[in-house]
Amino acid sequence: MNEDGLLFDAPQADDAEGGWIGPAGSKGADDALYLELDGWEGPLDLLLDLARRQKVDLRQISILALVDQYLGYIERAEALRLELAADYLVMAAWLAYLKSALLLPRDEQEEPSAEELALRLQLRLQRLGAMREAAARLMGRDRIGRDIFLRGAPEGIRIDRKTQWKCDSFALIQAYGQVKARTAPRIYHVFDRPVMTLESALERVSAMLGVTLDWMDLREFLPKHAEPRLRKSALASSFVAALELARQGRAEIAQEEIFGSLRLRRIGQ
């Protein structure tokens, strides 16, 4: 939020207190313009302090007088070769501009008008002043541990939670049944499935190859009228048998294309 960007669009100093220390002994040299050892929390703080010294309601302060006081202060600080934080200088420059604008005839002023800028500054000072006062009143209240005390040794109240467990005998017995069922030895039944072993496939394929010299499709080696599951097993076993025969140099295998039919022929001896 930068509603007051006009005033504070320059980098602001950190609010470390004491970053802005005047030389000791200068205090009281000038009633309106002394250098406080405590320093201020930024230019607005200094302005508020100066405004307060006008000893009037913040709503009635003279902005022109305030500007002069601030600029005088800054000049004085510079004469004393004090390191001034950048935002104090930014504020000084802005106030110098404000002052010159306020002195111009009204119809020569730019927008926003100098009066508006001055009013805005005044409103800000009022708000900061109000909060500063509120803070002081708050801190001055009767405070716990300083002015008002709580009981020194309270016994303390405590709620102990006690659990009442609930379970019935059916749940108990059922749980035991489940343990038993879960951990009982299991008997596995493996059913016989119709298969053609590799041995029988080898025997069958080599026997059938012996009958002819022509290429034969692998499927022709499979038992006809076999049930589908046996056919599947026979196809797998016969394929492996064909590879085995090829390895032994007793048969050759051909396939025209990928996934094409596999043909088989005896190698004549």
Place this chain on the structure above:
Amino acid sequence: MSEKPDEVMRAVEATLFASEDALTVEVLAGHLGGIDAAEVREALHALEEYYRGRGIHLVERGKRWHFETAPDLAHLLRREREQVRRLSRAATEVLAIVAYHEPVSRAEIESIRGVQTSAGTLDVLMEAGWVKLAGRREVPGRPVIYATTPEFLEHFGLSSRRDLPGIDELRAAGLLDPVDDALEAAMDREEEADSGAEEDAEEYSSESQA
């Protein structure tokens, strides 16, 4: 003032006396088991009355009740060792701004103070338990916003935020409104009056009604 305290009063009295923390009506009713909240509230008010004028008072702070010593006895009880954390000026100012403007974002605090708030300042207030995060404001950037806690009210002896010193006057004077709103109202006034003097007291006091 009843001559003889009834059982609910005695129970409420004993529980609050023994408790380490301030308790709400609801917590009290819950603790006492099955006692109606209205009945507890009634007992609290009877006790509050009963303890008026005594060395100990029963007080309500942010809807929580506790016993504490009477403020006028502070001179007898004030301890040599400072038990209260000394806050820096920046921290007291930030605390006041949070209390009077809550919920408030850090940028809003900074715009009132005219300086950046160092990270430590809000931390100190949160550590003291007086300020807490109160969510985010639903505007671009979703800034975190801050508010005060019941412990804040308790520590400073405030029944509620309405008890903040001078808050009604500040609100009436528009001093809790953003500068922009106040500026707009003042400019409107000025146009009507068609007078340019910034020192015109009447004008500014009329702002407060705007």
Place this chain on the structure above:
Amino acid sequence: MSEKPDEVMRAVEATLFASEDALTVEVLAGHLGGIDAAEVREALHALEEYYRGRGIHLVERGKRWHFETAPDLAHLLRREREQVRRLSRAATEVLAIVAYHEPVSRAEIESIRGVQTSAGTLDVLMEAGWVKLAGRREVPGRPVIYATTPEFLEHFGLSSRRDLPGIDELRAAGLLDPVDDALEAAMDREEEADSGAEEDAEEYSSESQA
């Protein structure tokens, strides 16, 4: 009982309230600065009388005075809140195993259940008063063994452990049939809602593979 407490009474009342320790008449008198011990004593007795019958009493113990909660309200300071919770499935199983096989060691329970049993499960059963330590088994390692209690029999309406149905009866009742996964899942979910079964959730998922 004085209708309006005098200033000494108020000061004594507040001082004792705020003090962390019980205080003697002399310490009180010293603290209150220049008040006669006799006057303090008088105030203490007046206050003692004043608080009689209230939720708080002012009492003297070994010459030192302090406030305390009325003895008949002591129960308010330590409230017990009972809550009924269903035993988790793991705990029910362990309880059943203890009942059928007692005395058993934890290792034996685990070997019967086929899964690890968290220490908390047996604690819960002991807290419930249904299982107790029954010594140690005189084998290497001397493991602790567990058995059921008379409260267990009472709670489950059994006159003796022999009333528990045997394996054959369980089978006849269909209780040895494996539960289907859906039911198991449903029960797990129920247990989670019941809470207290967090440590068992993993056990079950590994059980289902077992």
